[in-house]
Amino acid sequence: MTESLADPHVRHPGPAGVPEGPRDIVILGSTGSIGTQAVDVVLSNPGRFRVTGLSAAGSRPALLAGQAHRLQVRTVAVAREDRVGQVRQALRAEYGVGEPIPEVLAGPDAATELAAGECHTVLNGITGSIGLAPTLAALESGRTLALANKESLIVGGPLVKAVARPGQIVPVDSEHSALFQALLGGARGEVRKLLVTASGGPFRGRTKAELADVTPDEALAHPTWDMGPVITVNSATLVNKGLEVIEAHLLYDVPFERIEVVVHPQSAVHSMVEFTDGSTLAQCGPPDMRLPIALGMGWPERVPDAGPVFDWSKAMSWEFLPLDAGAFPAVPLAFRVGRLGGTAPAVYNAANEECVEAFLSGRLPFSGIVDTVAAVVEEHGEPRGTALTLADVLDAETWARARARELATAAAEARA
Template sequence: MQPRRIVILGSTGSIGTQAIDVVDGAPHLFEVVALSAGGGNLQLLARQAVHTGAAAVGIAAGDPRKLQELISEAARLAGRQDYRPEIIAGPDASARIAAVEADVVLNGITGSIGLAPTLAALKSGATLALANKESLIVGGALVKAAAREGQIVPVDSEHSAIAQCLRSGSAAEVEKLILTASGGPFRGRTREQLHDVTPKEALAHPTWDMGLMVTTNSATLVNKGLELIEAHLLFDVPLDRIDVVVHPQSVVHSMVQFIDGSVIAQASPPDMRLPIALGLGWPDRVPKAASPCDWTKATSWTFEPLDTVAFPAVDLAKDAAKQGSTFPAVFNAANEEAVMAFHSGRIRFTEIVDTIDAVLSEHSGSSVLTLESVLDAEDWARTRAHERLAVSSL
């Protein structure tokens, strides 16, 4: 059997680097044919290109000549002077890389800029291993219409868990989906106690090692709100039948409750290589992709209700999803602007979600959902968020 041809978008990020680990562990199953990255770490991208032998390499920003120089140097050090990949540069580089002939495209880009590559991957006919939840959330029906049945395989640990649990019953037997949340670094704090937390504290996630945006989103629980919308779109389960429960140990990644009262959970130590491997190999499992739980040691798992007063982002996301249209896109765009304002010291932590709420309250939606209407709504939301943030002060 020939190895599956893999394209990795966002290769220098957390998902991308771990995906290469998965490929390294199963070279008989996977072959990397193309990579793309934002361009902020050209040296790492060059090393990845030489290491994987990718035929095409894309960068959204940065000097392609510099990347070529770094690749040539890395190839020389690796004794592969004959390695000369095609380099694709520009804002549409990831979308062009996503269209490369492959079996699986892993979208590990962070943010709604992943929408065009998601659509390109679906159009190519490849399986889309989706870690870029924002593209599905902001694209909504647009993305679903572009995908054939079973073409999108979730890579977020929660949605990968749900996909596994759903194998235990038919769609008609599903009562509800239960997303687990670690609670982030501020679990147990009141809204008043969150007022003066610092960016450094917000980035101190107790379980996962992620980038600035996703880690901050986990601290505000915006990430869980986005995941709730994603679960609704991926699995066609109504929003009022998707719950969130806090599980600090992050071992039970999510659960499915069936109509007979049975609950099926997927459990494993927190390691993104497992859902990444499932995304690349679906529906087959990749042997030894990650370590299992050690059942010879005593352990405890706890579950707590979500404090929606201190962390209103989940309810806000659910409301945006109920309104549909471009409201989820506005939710996401306003959040991205507010997160950057928080990390630049311009607003307080609690003002991140307050900004999302305020911008959403001013949005009227779009009558037709197209790529252009989504991008227009995002532009409007970012502009409106900037205007509000400009008058905010610490």
């Protein structure tokens, strides 16, 4: 195996010259699901973490201003320039008379600028491939990257691998945090298989035909996790699990044939590692993202009482089931896309984001999400064999989004 991006045995030292004391953190996507829980972790550990900057789209100005004030951050980054005025107004309302408000960065590159600034760790909790540029900026600036934005690694894997140093990335996804922890149980050469667990979403056990009439409200009702709408729909289609398979391959440098998805409805075991001697190590805990978030921000130290624990005095039953690839073809499609490499993962992810939007707006049926993504991936074809550049990724995404919209529109017109 070559060096992996997230090797728990290799501990990135962090930026040189950082003084002792609270660790300076930048939180990207602070008003989203990951970001709000990260803020909770910080507020519960005031002597351990100090947030210097926050970024958000700007669609929740009051929440962003409240976070900035409570955390006393120096800088706030707002992606949507049309929301900057509302954010400034909310900041002035939140802060007292004579109390200086934070510096406000504005525009699509604001989060990237913030990620490159002075801090120890950047927590990238942005949703979607727009997180790629901040990921690269944090890595190039030598920051430790607590990575919850799986899409940036998936669409720009070779770009990330070219700049990341061993141990510089600490994964925050519950599954990859679990693998990260379980891998401590053996040497890298002793790893036989990565077992990525999936809750199965709200439609576990249904056939492909039974999924045809699923509504957005049903798809957004995840049985165990509380997440944003895009990730929740991705969990219902299992696209999210497909993305995690690609991410596991890139993070841990394990071939696709040695990665397996296992359905585990209780979401208690977050993933497992099988070793060459036959041992399998699992990381488990109640489904709560605060634990992997805290580990990502605090690594190599654990944060006491970061998340809830099981009550072992009560009876529990955990199930493990094989994946129904026929009903949920997003996972085998992701294996194919991951093996293709190049811009294929970017096409898969971008087409899916457009299809999820079309489904939530009623323009595409639930089963049409993955069918349309597969059609776009097929049309995209084989990789061209040249070295991947950021321009290649952006061009592929633009094409995939446009083509997915065209196919979704044609499907809606056909049903009308």
